[in-house]
Amino acid sequence: MAQRLWAKDAKLWGDDPKHQEVAKNRLGWLDVMGKMRKEAPAMTSFAKEAAQRFKHCVLLGMGGSSLCPDVLVRVFGKQSGGLDLRVLDSTAPDAVRKAVEGFDLQKTLFLVSSKSGSTTEVSSFYRHFRAELDKGKDAGSHFVAITDPGSPLEDLARKEGFLRVWPNPPDIGGRYSALSFFGLVPAALLGLDVGKLLDEADAVALASDGRVPIQENLAARLGALVGGCARRGADKLTLLLSPKLAAFGGWIEQLVAESTGKSGKGILPVDGEPVSEPASYGEDRFFVALWLAGEHAPEHEKRVQALAEAGHPIVRWELPSPYALGGEFLRWEIATAVMGAMIEVDPFDEPNVTESKEKTMALLSQAQQAGGKLPPAEPALRANGLALFCSAEHANILRKAGGSPAQWIGAHLALGKPGDYVALLAYLTPDDGLHRQLNELQGLVRDATRLACTSGFGPRFLHSTGQLHKGGPSTGVFLQATSDGGKDLPIPGQPYGFATLFAAQARGDLEVLQARGRRALRVHVEDGDPRKFVEAVREAVKLARR
Template identity: 45%
Template sequence: MLDAATRRARLQEGFRWFPGSIGGEVQRQAAAAARAADGLWRRNPAVWSADSAVQRTIANRLGWLGAPRLMAESIDRLLGAADAALRDGFTDMVLLGMGGSSLAPEVLRAVVGVAPGRPRFHMLDSTDPAAVAAVAPPLARTLFILASKSGTTIEPNSLAAHFERGLQRAGVARWADHFIAITDEGTALAERARAEGFRETFINPSDIGGRYSALSYFGLVPAALMGQNVRALVDWALAMLSASQSNVDPMSNPSVALGLAMAAGARAGRDKLTLVAPRELEPFGLWAEQLVAESTGKEGVGVAPIVGEAPDRPERYGDDRVFVRLALEGGTDPRLDVAGVKAANRPIVEIDVAEPLALGAEFVRWEIATAVAGALLRINPFDEPNVQQAKDATRVLLEEYKTKGSLPIPPPDRTLGEGVTLRLTSAARRDLHGRGPEALLTLLTERDYFSLLAYLGPDKELAEALHGLRMHVRDRTHAATMSGYGPRYLHSTGQLHKGGPNTGVFVLITASPHADLPIPGEAFSFGTLEMAQALGDFASLDATGRRAVQVHLPAPDPQLLRLVGDSLLAGIERSSR
């Protein structure tokens, strides 16, 4: 077991960076980064806004700075809940949550793992009927974690209703004994959990925003149930806080310098933060992607996190990237040519992670960095103004469905073979000047990014087809690429898509499900909810002037997906002749 001083030293020694072509902007922003960090430690909301109303809102979003210490005081309760679940014979647990309520636990499962003998962990953050049906543990021995900061999020509440009915049909007399709630005080979920007798309710501090909640009950209750060493996670987090607060040099500070690199890169036109990680740490990108995109993508600026791309030769990347290379001590090679990146004068941050449990430090590092980057970009990194836009659009569609019995589906711009339809946003139709939707990718220009948004279930062949299309677009256009599953990305990168720079080109994919599932207590099914969320987001992309196409498949068929990919890629080939 490492002591606190050793942890701090390892964190400082494991951070290096090369500003490269953004060196001038880094020097211009360094003093501002130091001031932002100082204000952050003092919890001074004036760091991000001069508006008194905005400052009041921000002041109620800085509780994450104290979360590690709060969790250190709560370890006995966390371990007690985990031991009780084991003693009561639970073999599986299912986390029902979205965005900040689910991504950190999923990363901890994938990187740290589930201890032998502890309940198997399943995370469900999808409304796709196939995804819901795929989570089918033995209900009588399954514990459900219903996690929602607001307590009103439609996805986890719909999923909870599904599994509540499943428990009742399985003959479980006291279904509420199988539920744990994590939420804020005063929410509908908190009241319901108490009224219906959930086995435990964890009230999270209300001044911790969702995407900054990894080291609160939202992240550490699931970690404890998985049998992870939550004390070590918290100790690493405290070590990063200490190392960051004690280093006043923004150029060497292990968290502030990352934020300086992010913001200086974006201000210099390098706004694609490209995370390259070894296989063992690759899932961390899911969490970092949400934090960075949702925090910085607003008011026409933002940092686009690029995760999950296969590494390429340095000379094949565009001039719009800042690289972050993660490495796990004793792990596999991240496969990025660091020397080649530096030789090309491209900015790169190198982070060595001492052990999987040092994710506790990484959560803090990236939260601090994102807060500092927000100050330098002159935006509020603690709100998400465009997320509500898609929620509102979805709600309007669902109300229409309740009234008319169907969702309003506008006519397509093109129908391909096998019944595949394509529909463009107004901006895409305008910029294509009469060319068909298959030519959408020709709109990608220098410093644009490509985003693939898929409302599809957990199917290996579908995932391979999606990743193949993404990589073909990257390799043929040299554009940075993003990929996300809906509705998960609505609580992650969706804010950047609508609120950030208008440099994205989007392909949104929907499919008619093979089989649908009802939502108890609702007039609509999971399939209808998923489609309404997709249509609502596409309408939001349209309303914000984004270049996008909605591709609808008559079935979630990998072959149809490859047909669409071939058609879009052929459009690039035709334009290059």
């Protein structure tokens, strides 16, 4: 299988000519390191020049164009001579504000990062910040584009005087683009050594060659083990990462979920769920424990060892340094391609991602006709500052549990059966503190139900686990949390603002889940305080344990 992968044999993922054509045009990531090696001096030189003019950088991206840079920011941070870089991948108005909070816009560089060049969120971010900078001089020179050749974004960049355009190799899909310009230009701007990241990737490429025996080929072995166990029901790939590598889980989550979650199949990555005792888990888990040297915590190691001794499948390895992430990006890309072959899906398409996009656009069309706001929806229950929405049939089931939001949420979670999973879909303003609270909820839900529990911020996850939610097996119990996301911000050239876009994405996601017969409940925080949702879920978990 590894030999066929390196030979770029598109038949590895089935005999369907359409899938073979997709795969054939999406395998550039296998040898992109050589191309990027030639471009490394240009990236380094550009970063040094940028640092002479700018102090800050904001990457405007979504999905594959934002997750790798987010990992690099959180693992490495700003290095000597680099820029203070933030990633914006939320349409919540407050998230857009926070992206430049404390930054001098005249000293800020914006990376407009989109493979297609037409991503709604990225286009909206650009419109907003371009309008802010148009108040000064040379606004266009504050922007840099990373996109496919010939995309609408490349045309826009040439027309509006961007500082630079980095045309990415077009034979690389977004989620496989970490070692291309999408990941390496932000790395250079942070002040990282791009050559070191590529060295690590080259070392993994050599160790993953098709001639390397499977017992020594960690990438191919990992893919075969995860895919093989998924075929036997252990389809919850649970990530146990050391603290400094925690952000890497979000990148793995998108890669695996969007690549494998289709045709009623899928491998669900479980990221951020606190490790627990073996009795807390069902028989549907496959564990990966990945550690950075020097970060071992004895108590955590004991729990990982207990999982292995209890018979759970688990693979463990250690990274010698943060720069080893350059190799891990490639290792997981190879492993994911193998997973796709093992469960017989095409890991390079995303057939269901467009469903939520189309529903969002339909809702925005309604908003345009209604003066820029979405028509109000009537909740099935309103209490304690929360408004709950679901189908009429689902409301009839939940109403039997009582009249409080916690009782409804508890009844909703109780619908899960062994082998199912719970997904917390947070259309709330992203915040590190809230992220930790969602991770805590994952553990509480898991302990009360023995079901795997994931969490993610919307709309980011629409370009990640959203594909698996719609295209994968119908085993999810979805709990969506929404808020207005803060005071509205205009999107120049559009009849609606970010608050309406944010709301339309949440509502569109819910409606697609419902149309597919998924078990879905929306909890709207009416005053915008996410603690009300968190406390309601905590109370629901207590009720479920009684």
